[in-house]
Amino acid sequence: MSKGTGKFVKGALILSVAALIAKVLSAFFRIPLGSLIGNVGMGYYGYGYPIYTFLTSIAIVAIPATLSKLVAEKRVMGQYKEAHLIFKHTMSFMIILGLTLSALFFLGAPLLIGAFKWEEQTIYSLWGLALSPIFVCIMGVYRGYFQGMQNMAPTAISQVLENFGRVVAGLGLAYFFMPNVGYAAGGASFGSVVGGVCGALVLALFYLKHKKAIYEEMDTQKQAAVSTTFKSVAKVVLVLAIPISIGAAVNSVMNFLDSAIVTARLVSGGMDQTIAADLFGQLTNTLTLVNLPLAFGMALVTSVVPAIAEAVARKDHKEMQDKMELGSRFGLLISLPAAIGLAVLAEPVMGFLFPESIQGGPILRLSAFSIPFIMLGQAMTGVLQGLGKVWIPVQALGVAAVVKAVLNIVLVGSLGILGAPLSSIAGYATFTLYNFLAVKKLTGFKLNTMLVIVKPLIAAAVMGIAAYFSYALLGNILDATSKIQNAIMTLGAVGVGAIIYVIVIFLIGGISKQDLQELKKKKEN
Template identity: 40%
Template sequence: MSKNSYLKGAAILSVGAILAKFLGIFFKIPLAHIVGDVGLGLYAYPYPIYNFFLAISVIGLPVAISKMVSERAALGNYRESHRVFKIALVLLIIIGGVSSLLLYSLRNVIISVLNWHPDTYYALIGISFAPFFVSLMSAFRGYFQGLQVMTPTAVSQIIESIGRVIGGLGLSVLLVNLYGIPQAAGGASFGATAGAMAGSAFLVFLYISKRKNIQRRIDRSPKGKTESTQMILKQLLAISIPACISATVTSLMGIIDTSMVPARLAQAGFTMNESAALFGQMTQKAQTLVNVPLTLSTALSASLVPAISEVVALRDRKELQSRVELGIRSVLLIALPAAVGLSLLSGPIIRLLFGDSDGGNILAILSYSVIFVMLTATLQSILQGLNQMIIPIKNLLIGAMVKVIANYILVAIPRINIQGAAIGSIIAYAVAAFLNYRSVVKYTKTKTHIGQTVIKPVIAVCIMGVVVSIVYYSIYELLGNSIATLLSIGLGGIVYFFVLLLIGGITSQEMEVIPGGNRLTPILKKIGFLRREKK
């Protein structure tokens, strides 16, 4: 696969993922108006359990399918690549079916054991059928990606999100009028199933429409040795299990909150409705906004693995250290202003999007987790590029244990309540990021230039923060919250960027991370604003 093909494929997948993410965000805004904070909490409770089921069942298998299909297709053996797909499809249908059956059958047990609000029953039913269709989608996505055709995955992600929005919001509006908020939250949860059904239908239709071309390739393939079904299954599992373990550990953070927060809030004296409302504010308002900058982190992390692997293979230690520092610096350039901006304007942003400021105090704290989540993900990708797969998993497990302790102590304190879970997330990811960084330094001998990597971005962020606060509170009374918030965000971004340029806090390499940065670079170099990196 050529570098350009890889970049094109990565770009297609990134666009699909980002559009899907934004559709998901805009789903939450009308949903909050339909079901309120309590309804958001009922809707939110099952998702960490659902994600955990996906982590142990289907995450990792699409990667394994694409890898095995790609390897065989590269040798012109489309017959065997198609056999891999068919075997994986059957496996995923079985896994998805069992996962859906377990979620549906154990719904009352889950609610009882985790001390959830009894009305979460409907949300669990709504989401329980989604794993089956997600599994079906995963098989087809893996197959098309293995053939280096990335568009079907990107389009199916968008269709899935549209299906979730239309199905989830449509049902929630219908059910809130007919029955009430608990049933409406269940209808919103069914949106995940509706979206997965829509995405699956698109991929199945596309596969059928391409069946003649696929069969033609199969017929032209040389008739060599046929791999046994058992051998293919072994390979699929060998490749997918490490990714499944990593995803399962990552999903533990959500499991910790959904399993601990209701009980600890009850200990603090909150009713079930109050607990559900607070949980909805944290997960569906604050966390939804925090996820926006984290989308960029996913793209950065994905590009780091091959970049690090390449220089490791070439045994170029100097270039390895350069890329490690560039990765860390790039993520801090994005994470620092995102965290501070979300924190300073937490109330105004929540009010702009959701119509009230409930949850603003949670976002003010949780926003700082952006820095450590992005650092953890970036450093994890560097370690993966160094073929150190287990270390980041261990470090994240240590972070998860820290979160358990923080949640247990802090959430039960009435004055802190749900904010304790946000503080727990910051501490947990800070621990994981520190441990990952220590491991990266150990294996690469990289020395971080504190001035360039940390101090200059912090100076720019501090000035940005002052400007944002002054602008917002100066024009709020005159222009209202919406315009004041949008102007503050825009001016804050401009100030941050130009302060960085003035103090030499950004290089032409780092400009490539910014959308449109390649076009701005020659202009900024010409007028002397952009520092040239040292050779």
């Protein structure tokens, strides 16, 4: 394992741990929130959230990815002053963009509600989110700058604090506004603003802490600084950030298509609007669980873009190949057991975490199988962005969105709410295959199928069988209709499954001792 690959692994692990903590906090937020405001309230909350994440994806994913790529390339050439100028100009540009997005979100809320046949009370949730883009944009610039220096700690810590602030403020405001469900959903949404303020503040403090070292590094630059203007930086950022934001926003786009089509399709089939909102709330709850392992996917994208960019700048083909395989392998080692585990224990997990959405078990079982496709698709997106082929994931998303939209219309009309997760699987699979074939064509990348896919799949299948029978055996002793006893049974089955997975993956060589030794060595470095 090369030094550059070691940095990549270390960065991916730091971000993965932070992202997992952030997602756990997010799940902790949605679980009590669902109990507090019910499925209908979660429907109000869930309608606007994909639009918010899509609008801010340019700052959450695109700007960090774009800026980290630009900064990494400049730093490899020793152009530290240019790297810092790019950071400063990008910050000014993104603050302007954040203000613009916030204004559009606030003013456009009534139009969205009318266009997609949402309940009128959804407007409070949309307004609650309106100020978030400003702070998300600021966070995106800071994160991108530090990631370009291969320093993932500021991003990791800010993610955790951002979600902590969101949980505390969102739940507190939702509780304050109950029993008015519309106001409560709006208060929960406003938690994102508070979280954004927390995240932006901690990143600003990190910058101030490192400012002296950054300027000292700039003083070591021997050659004269190249002229870097606000206009030139804004142009480059836009040219790169727009396709990166669209390509990386696959999850937001798929969820948005659910928001735009599912409820309208259910209502057009004769369903009451409130019942449709209830079903959409159940779908929103299942996505909370699907999103937990996807935290690792976003960590992969975040780490792989500057890592691949550095390898390309050094013309190190072997290191580039190593990172591509490592990203794919890392993603499937996590996503395959997550998918099978959620599918096997769908009803118990929903009964444990979302007792008011116990009917959501079949939705979760189907939704779980989209996880490996999303994870691998995100990894391939990061590779393409690192290679500078930023428009290919956009093309992939365009094709996948058409597949998702058409199948949403057809399947939701014939199967009801279960049509949504089925169409998502097809959409994500299309996105992943398109990106993978493009990477293979551009780089000649050859995936080690046995190591990357087959071995994790075998271990995950054995784990799923163990978890299923563990739950069944515990059912002979405990009462599954009791919330507390079902929780014990579910956690017990998850624990057994996790232990079995680790044992099997080591026994069949999916992870070797050499992998752990190399990782430990790089951590010590």
